[in-house]
Structure formats: structure tokens, C-alpha cells
Amino acid sequence: MSNMSMYIGEFVGTTLMLLLGNGVNMTCSLKHSYGKGAGWIVTTFGWGFAVMIPAYITGWVSGAHMNPALTIALAVTGKFPGNLVPGYIVAQMLGGIFGATLAYLVYKVQMDEEPEAGVKLGVFSTGPSIDAPLWNIVTEVIATALLLIGVLAIGYGEVGIQPGNGALFVGLLIVLLGMATGGATGNALNPARDLGPRIAHAILPIKGKGGSNWKYSWIPVVGPTIGAILGAVIFDAFIAAVI
Template identity: 45%
Template sequence: MPYLAEFVGTLLLILFGNGVVANVLLNKSKGNDSGTFMVTAGWGVGVAVGVYASGHVSGGHINPAVTIAYAINGTFAWSMVPGFILAQLAGAMAGSYLVYLTYGSQYQATEDPDAIFATFATAPEIRNTRDNFLTEMIGTAILVFGVLAIFAPGNQVGGQIGPALVGMLVFGIGMSLGGPTGYAINPARDLGPRIMHAVLSIKSKGKTDWGYAWIPIIAPIVGGIIGGVLFSMTSLGAPLS
């Protein structure tokens, strides 16, 4: 069932991604203070595993921005978009809860509310609405363009290694463009865990920062649309003969 596949794929994405953030930022964790490289690598692996797990059933979108881009390009039914997005959101919430269960003792040992929040959702290093929006929009446009290129009809490299290439793409985006906002580039990735941060009882937890939440939701959707349109306008959008 494609909806279940999207749920599982997104769950795995968040379990790996927010899991590595928890490993790096929470006190009394073996990976504490391991740095940005470890975080971006963990997210890249999470994307690859999530797409591998769901791709053969649902196409492995695990991201509302990707789902909407496929629908706009006419390669995915609009009637399935709401169900996919809800499944992705639920999977992100479930994955975030599993991270919380895994690092329960570390959450209790951590007194920094910003570190705790970072294991759930994204926040900008410098709050600037225009810049933060553009960062998320550009990153997602690149992501969607890359995904469409990797899995384009006739693209021989997009078969068995396609999910691994998407993971590498996300790793590269994180290393190159992740500094300003933490590169949500996925509305479900940010909103689902943000909801869990709001409802879970965690010592030293701070505010959920709903005032910023619209940016990692709307900007990736806009960026995904731009990436999809740009791809369809290039020769890469046509099947290889």
C-alpha cells in the first residue's frame, strides 16, 4: 500500500536524521559534539534508507515537496497527494517519537532547550524572514530538480543506486546550504517532529517556535515547484531515446 510505504519511509528518514542530531547534541551521548559532518551524513543515510524502503511501493517521495512537484509535472495523481502528505506527516511524527524513546535518558540529562529543540525541528542561526525563506526554497529546488533528474525515464543511473544518489544529494545540500537554517527542505520533516516537541513532556524543553514554523513548510513547497518546473523546461525532462 503506497500510503503505508510513505509512512514507513518517512519514519526511517526521521529516525536516522533526528537520531543523529540527538546523538551529537544531547548530553551523555556517545556521539556528543561530533560535529556537522556526522549530522549531514546521518541525514543522507536516512534519506537513502527511507527511499529504498518505500520506493518500490510508492516511489519513495517521503517529502510533500517532492509529491507536489511530481503532481504538477503530471507524473503523479493529484487525488493521491493529500493521502501521501498525511502519511508523510504521520511517519515523521512516529519517527520523532522513536528518537525520543531511544534518547530518553539523554533528554533528561540535557539542560539546553535549544539543543533539545534541534533534535526535533529546524531553527535559523540568524532570524531573517527573507533570507531564511530563500535558503529553504533554494535548497528544496535543488533537491527536487536532482530527484527528478536521478529518476528520469531512461536515466540508467537511477535504477538500483537511485536512492543512494538521493542520499548523497541531501548530504551535499546539508554540507553546502545547511548552515543558515538547518535545511529542513521537507515540510513533513519539520512539522511532524515540531508537533511532537510541543506535546511531549521533556525536562528543560523550551518553546516550540511556531512563529518560524511556516517557513520550513511553505518555502520547501515553493522551492519544490520551482525545481519541478525548471526540470520540465530542460532537456533533462524528456525521456532519453
């Protein structure tokens, strides 16, 4: 597989993830959506499937990272070629912007009629239930560390899931993390998942959208990146200790 093919795979996968994931947010949150008020359980399952389906579509091309933090963590721990990291991150970020834009186009009329600027931003990017930057970043670090440990464990050892089923269990892991840790910060777990849609929110001509909360934007980038590296290191240390 050529490098460009893998970059295209990451772009397509991340585009689909944000189209579906932000679409779930819009379904559950916008005032004039039929799914308004569907709740956190629907949101977490929706995001789990929003990760799983693109992973099945593009995983055979690029490995379906769809997450700069995952890509960086795998490279830092020697599981992924470092020379591919910049191209992967660019593809993932562009996919995040484009996918969020497509979700907006699906719900353009409902977005225009939504009276709350906070809801207009919330369907794109994450935000804390209580604004406490230190603890918000702790939440993202812990949640993303758990994500990496789970992702690496799913295909490892005698009880490892068969490769064809890996995406299903990663999707279920996303659901569980959303239920267990998402109530604090909305669970970014992924810089492209938050920063890409936040950029889309900032540049799209959304009626009455308000600000994009840039003061919080560093947390869903730095927290998941630290957490992903930490999770990969912990997993490797565990394997080294028990073998």
C-alpha cells in the same frame, strides 16, 4: 499496488527517516551522548543515509516520496496522480511525528538530562543560524529547488542512474545540500521533516523543553513547497529547451 499500500509505504518510510535523522541529531548534540560534538559533517552524512535506507525499504511500494513538497511538486507538474496527494501528505506527516517520537524514546534519559532547551528543540526541528525570515525562506526555496532538480535528473536520460541505485544518489545529494546550504537554516527541504518533529516536540512530555518556536514553523513548510515546485518546473523547462 493499492492506494492504502502506498500510504502505508509513505508512513513507514517517513517514520524511519525521522527516527534515523532525529537520532543522528540527538547523537551529535545531546550533552550525555557518546557522539556529542561529532559535527556538521556527521550530521549531513547521517541525514543522507537516513533518507537513503528508508527509500530502499519502501520505494518499491510508494516511490518513497517521504516529503509533502516533493509529492505536491510532482502532482503540479503532472508526474504524480493528484488524487493521491492528500493521503500521501497525511501519511508523511504522521510518519514524521511518529518517527521523531521513536527517536525521543531512544534518547529519553539523555533528553531529560540535557540542560539546554534550545538543544532539545534543535534535535527535533530546524532553525536559522540568523533569524532573518525573508532570507531564511530564500535559502529553503533554493535548496529544495536543487533537491528536485537533482532527484528528477538522477533517473533521466542516457546518463540516468539505474533505478536500483537511485536512492543511493539521492542520499548523496542530501549530504551535498546539507554541506552547501544547511549551515543557514539547518536544511528542512521537507515539511514533514520539520513540522512532524516540531509537533512531536510540542506534545511529548520532555523535561525542561521550552517552546517549539512556532513563529518560525511556517518557513520550513512554505519554503520547501515553493522550492520543490520551482525545481520541478525548471527541470521540465530545461528538458523542453534542449530536446
